[in-house]
Amino acid sequence: MANFFKATVKPQTCNQRLTVSIEKLDINGVGVARWQNKPVFIAGALPNEVVDVKIIEQKSKYARAKLIAIGKQSEHRVEPQCQHFGVCGGCDLQMLDITEQLRFKQDKVSELFSRFFSSQDNVVKVDGKDLPWQAPIKSSPWHYRRKARIGVQFDKKSHATIGFRQKSTNQLAAIKSCPVLVEPLNDIFPLLKKLLAQLTVKSAIGHIEVIQADILEKHLPELRQKDKQVVLVIRQLKPMNATDIELWQSYAQQYGWHVIIDDGNQQVRLAGSKENSSAVFSYTLADKNKIYFASSDFIQINHQVNNAMISQALAWLNILPSDKVLDLFCGLGNFSLALAKYAKLLVGVEGVQVMVDKASHNAQVNGLDNCQFYQADLNSHWLLASWANGQVFDKVLLDPARAGAEQAVSQIAKLQIPSVLYVSCDPATLARDSAILIAHGYKLEKISLIDMFAQTKHVETMVLFTHSI
Template sequence: MANFFKAVVKPKTSKQLLTVSVDKLDMNGVGVARWQNKPLFIFGALPSEEVEVKVIEQKSKYSRAKLISIIKKSDKRIQPQCIHFGLCGGCDLQILDITEQLNFKQQKVSYLFSRCFSAENIAKKIVQQDLPWQAPIKSSPWNYRRKARLGVQFDKKGQVTIGFRQKSTNQLAAIKSCAVLVEPLNKIFPLLKKIMAQLTVKSAIGHIEAIQADIIDSDSQGKIQKDNQIILVIRQLRPMNKADIELWLSNAQQHFWHVIVDDGDKQFPLVPLQKDSSLVLSYELADKSKIYFASSDFIQINHQVNNAMISQALTWLNLSSTDKVLDLFCGLGNFSLALAKQVQIVTGVEGVQVMVDKASKNAEFNIIDNCQFYQADLNSDWLLESWATEHVFDKVLLDPARAGAEQAVRQIAKLKISTVLYVSCDPATLARDSAILIAQGYKLDKMSLMDMFSQTKHVETMVLFTQ
């Protein structure tokens, strides 16, 4: 059979410099102007600015341009704090001060609600006039991130680049420091690059997960708690040889790191633990409960916002000692443990059995006996599951992943639970699920932003629904 090859058509570009006025930011925080009767997207440009740009891509419905210079500057513009801003794909909004970032995110949520509610024939005035916004939850806009995946790439000569992906590519930006990572994680990049240069086996590392956490180092002599430790999880594509093990050990001792190796099947400490010893990671909640987790587990990366988020959830739910609360997508028990201290019963449900087991252990470690955890696919029909029929629930908290909780909220409505607290990491699926609840007779009572990811386009939101 003959093979036919189609030539790759490169995007149309223009050598011409254009002067345009920026009208708004799109959902990703990119400036939008009009050119040739279609949107022109310009990263780094702000509304009300007049800018000089060079077109780098032309499509039938839009074009993209590179910002060359700013002719008229917005009074909302500030100097980005990170030297890698514009190249690294991690942050989008460093040119806006934190108040304007929050305004942008709130407008983004409001727009998505308006669009989704309109599609569902829900009165537009609910969104345009009456969204019950409360004060946002926020932390320091810098040095807040306690967990991050650092990319590692080797070139043909064995030279290494360590950092984060560049915007719109799979190539890494070589990072020297990261202003959103907690101390001392933000200065770890040059140290790691130096180690990589000394490895005898090149290209054997896929990535490195860097985590700040408390640890409990347990051995035959007892337990030693160490706070704010640095844990490095090295994804090894091939086994380490003796020389490279010694290199990592030497640096771990020098910099007080705890090194864990991930071989793709399992994770284990670089230094084999003695019999009956363990290395346990944890973080502490505001009420002194401890959440124990493994280096591969999902945790909320902003410690301050996480504690404030839990505190607000407890307040908004207006809990009583007789309440029976359903905690859906409960994970490790991040909300469950705090809820259990104020109510009669908490039923936590999670899709992965391993997480259910860990949540149960966390309740046990914290001497909490009014929490029960169950495994279930919350995107299926779960109304007849034993845990769903065992109690008449007064309130429900749900904290789903980005895909949202469309099936879960439909079933919550059928249970006629009077109070629903929805914690969202994606405003689009939140708007969709909110429209479902409102169509079933719920009303929007309160909502607030949670600035878990300052300097970025990512939006987290908490919404309270009542009947």
């Protein structure tokens, strides 16, 4: 059978220059205008601006354009603080005043609620504009991120590019500094580039993870009293030789880095002797609880927001000494330990056994003996599990991943737990899961933004539901 191929013809409208007025931001923080009776998406443009653009993609239902110049500027436009903004894919909204960023995120949640509930026939209708919004949880919009993965790419001559992915590509933007990273992580890029240029084993690093953490290390007593160490986890693709080990050690000593080598099978601290001691990383919560973790574990990256988020969870749930509390998707125990301080019993459930073990350890070392932790697939039917069957819980907190907690909230609704606190990192799945609770008689009492990732489009939310039995 013969195959016939047509040459791809670029539409005549591509590269066309035009002037448009921006009506709004879409849910990704991209400016939207109208042209030829369809939306045109323009990254970097803000509502009420008149801009000159060039069409770069033309589809039957929409077009995309590149921002060329701004004629009429929004009163909410500010100068981006990062020299790499617009190239690096990490931030979306640095050109927008932080107050308006919060307004955009709140409107995004409201819009997704309205969209979802208007498309449902069997649930109580909810107007996103009428949600009971509370004050947002926020921190400084700069120097808040305490953990990040820095990409490393090598060219044919083994010259390294160090940074973060460019927008919409797998290529890296060469980064010199990052103002959303905590100090001194924000200025570590030139040091790493200089170090990598001196390595004798070329093209040997996949990425470098940087973490700010407290460190307790038995074999290094001088570190015991030091807070907020810089930890580097080096993903090593080829074995290091003695020369490169010495180079890493020299930089680590000079700049106070704690360096861990990850060869894909194990992580080993780069030490001056053959004896490699193991470090314990931790962060301290506002209530003095300490959360111990490994470099590969998930932690909340914004320390200030995390503390405020836990405090608000306690205030909204109003834990009583007689309460039995269920913490689903409990992770390392970030919420669990704070809840347990005030409750009669805390039952934490997580899908990964390693995390269950670490949550149990964190409760133990913080002197909490009213905690029980279990492993379970929370996306399955778990009502007959030993920790749920026959147990009467007064309150439940859940903090799922982006996929949400559809199965979990369905079973919470069957248990008719009086108070449900949902911490969400995806407003679309939050709207879906909220519909399940509301359809089962729950009332949405309070909702607030959690601005964990200032300068980006990402939205986290806390919602309190109550049920009258």
